[in-house]
Amino acid sequence: MPTESAVLDALSGVRDPELDEPITDLKFVSYLRIAEDAVDLRLRLPTYFCAANFAYLMVADAKEALMGVPGVNHARVVLDDNYVSGEINTGMAEARGFRDTFPGETESEDLDELRAIFRRKSFVSRQEKMCRKLMADGRTPVELAQMSVGDVPSSEAFEKYLDRREELGLDVSAEAPLLVDPDGNRIPAEAVVEHLKFARVTRLGIESNAGFCRGLLAARYGIEDPEEETA
Amino acid sequence: MGTGERWIGRCDEDPDRSASRCRERRNALYEKDGEKYFVVDGHTHLWDASPENWRTEHWGKGWIECFYGYHQISPEEYHWPIEKFQKYGEETMMHDLFEVGHVDVAILQSTYLYDFYTNGFNTTEQNAVIKEKYPEKFILNGRFDPRDGGNGLRDFEALAKKYDLKGVKLYTAEFKGDSKGWKLNDDAAKPYFDKCLELGIKNIHVHKGPTVWPLNRDAFDVQDVDYVATDYPELNFIVEHVGLPRLDDFCWIAVQESNVYAGMSVAMALIHTRPRYFGQILGELLYWLDEDRILFSSDYAIWQPKWLVEEFVDYQMPEDMEGEYGALTPDIKRKILGLNAARLYDLQVPSEVPQEEPVMSGSEPEYPEQPV
Numbered sequence: 001m002p003t004e005s006a007v008l009d010a011l012s013g014v015r016d017p018e019l020d021e022p023i024t025d026l027k028f029v030s031y032l033r034i035a036e037d038a039v040d041l042r043l044r045l046p047t048y049f050c051a052a053n054f055a056y057l058m059v060a061d062a063k064e065a066l067m068g069v070p071g072v073n074h075a076r077v078v079l080d081d082n083y084v085s086g087e088i089n090t091g092m093a094e095a096r097g098f099r100d101t102f103p104g105e106t107e108s109e110d111l112d113e114l115r116a117i118f119r120r121k122s123f124v125s126r127q128e129k130m131c132r133k134l135m136a137d138g139r140t141p142v143e144l145a146q147m148s149v150g151d152v153p154s155s156e157a158f159e160k161y162l163d164r165r166e167e168l169g170l171d172v173s174a175e176a177p178l179l180v181d182p183d184g185n186r187i188p189a190e191a192v193v194e195h196l197k198f199a200r201v202t203r204l205g206i207e208s209n210a211g212f213c214r215g216l217l218a219a220r221y222g223i224e225d226p227e228e229e230t231a
Numbered sequence: 232m233g234t235g236e237r238w239i240g241r242c243d244e245d246p247d248r249s250a251s252r253c254r255e256r257r258n259a260l261y262e263k264d265g266e267k268y269f270v271v272d273g274h275t276h277l278w279d280a281s282p283e284n285w286r287t288e289h290w291g292k293g294w295i296e297c298f299y300g301y302h303q304i305s306p307e308e309y310h311w312p313i314e315k316f317q318k319y320g321e322e323t324m325m326h327d328l329f330e331v332g333h334v335d336v337a338i339l340q341s342t343y344l345y346d347f348y349t350n351g352f353n354t355t356e357q358n359a360v361i362k363e364k365y366p367e368k369f370i371l372n373g374r375f376d377p378r379d380g381g382n383g384l385r386d387f388e389a390l391a392k393k394y395d396l397k398g399v400k401l402y403t404a405e406f407k408g409d410s411k412g413w414k415l416n417d418d419a420a421k422p423y424f425d426k427c428l429e430l431g432i433k434n435i436h437v438h439k440g441p442t443v444w445p446l447n448r449d450a451f452d453v454q455d456v457d458y459v460a461t462d463y464p465e466l467n468f469i470v471e472h473v474g475l476p477r478l479d480d481f482c483w484i485a486v487q488e489s490n491v492y493a494g495m496s497v498a499m500a501l502i503h504t505r506p507r508y509f510g511q512i513l514g515e516l517l518y519w520l521d522e523d524r525i526l527f528s529s530d531y532a533i534w535q536p537k538w539l540v541e542e543f544v545d546y547q548m549p550e551d552m553e554g555e556y557g558a559l560t561p562d563i564k565r566k567i568l569g570l571n572a573a574r575l576y577d578l579q580v581p582s583e584v585p586q587e588e589p590v591m592s593g594s595e596p597e598y599p600e601q602p603v
Binding site: 018046047048049051052053083098102104105106107108110111113114117121197198200201202204205206207208209211212215216219220225228 | 289290293294296297300301303304409411440445446447448449450451475476477478479482483501504505506507508511512515518519
């Protein structure tokens, strides 16, 4: 029988695409039961009107993550208290795709394009966070422009940056330039300051929204609102 | 009543029955540490979300309970029971805004939502009742929806003329039949913006929400603001909730379009539970826009202006962030709290409130790249 820690570990790889945090950290998992080779999971979100597309992605990703855990042969994921809970839960149970879950309400088969936008935002945000740390440690913007991936000592911020970078299919080898845009183009030394100034806004948009959503979830379900963490 | 006392009654209820004296009786201005502030609340509602008005429980109850979640991140002493939150009425609103809330003028924004509420959530006509009772206290904004079809434009013109509208609030995410939303740059919206120009409606408040069709797109996308702001330089576009959660996209548009403004509702509420994020958001807005294009608002009755105004006037950038964002002066706060909105709506500001000239910077360097 799969262990709870193996299941939670797999779920920690599922992120809210918009908030760029694992659904486990965000406390979106409201119920988990493991019986033999079957897992029952319930997810909850901060508001009734949390966007249908992101909700769908998280439910589908959670199901896929569960099915990837050795020993799991059946996984049921149910979304609580959302305006499209009914559609999503039926769609999941009947293994419909996104388009067939919301017939007539989408323009394309899946959500790849939407997901790509938020992967790019996440990449920029994580890059800014890493640079912020490097600059606090004494690096200058010009130095950042000259550095390669292999020049950076390991840290949580750096690992997350590499993870998001890899997700975009960009080069993460040691010789690759450290600072690139989401298309993989190197950021020239003279543009680094402006690049990071704007990246800061991208990060702030994501992080403050995540903070807001944590507060809303806490109020909605009567759980503790975590302390504010900011860069 | 002596000077400085608050008069919030109707003029025709003035015990002295003197209309001219009534007009002179303005509220005492909010004052703290020797600084006076003229407060315009840029976003308020008088809604009816009581069960009797729900078209269906799924939408009517769901909508107001979603709002209630936002309400509950207020300081605890401001929490209401859900029944009161569903329908709080005129008297409560007058008390919360003007008796205790430090507000001098409030803008009534309408949100129709006829698909969710039988009589509408808070329509222009509903808001007009309180506006007519307290004309000095409120600015009444209307709305249009390009999906209204045949008579839509004519009805909008009639509404605008009837109430002498100077502003509208557009809710692009509103459900309407099979449609789950529209875009400001839809062809169908053009005649409405032209009509705004013709009628002297120059303030366009825009709200984004999470239910836009088609579902495979980003529902909070603010790009459409960019198009109309370019096409209609004479109109002011006040983006409510500063585009959150798309702050980066919003700033990118606002820095290029000098007729785009930041409406602070929702972002304001962070001041209490996430003060550092609040400081950072404000700092970014001051950097990318400038102090003349940021408008205070409470989004009443989700949040109450009393604690927002008090906490904002007391707010200072955390010390470790001052280097990055600079300090907040009383002059900057005065602009955000009221002077900027007063400029957009041609309101007369009492002479005892110091008024700095607008800086109208708009000189930030071009972006090195498109936002992601």
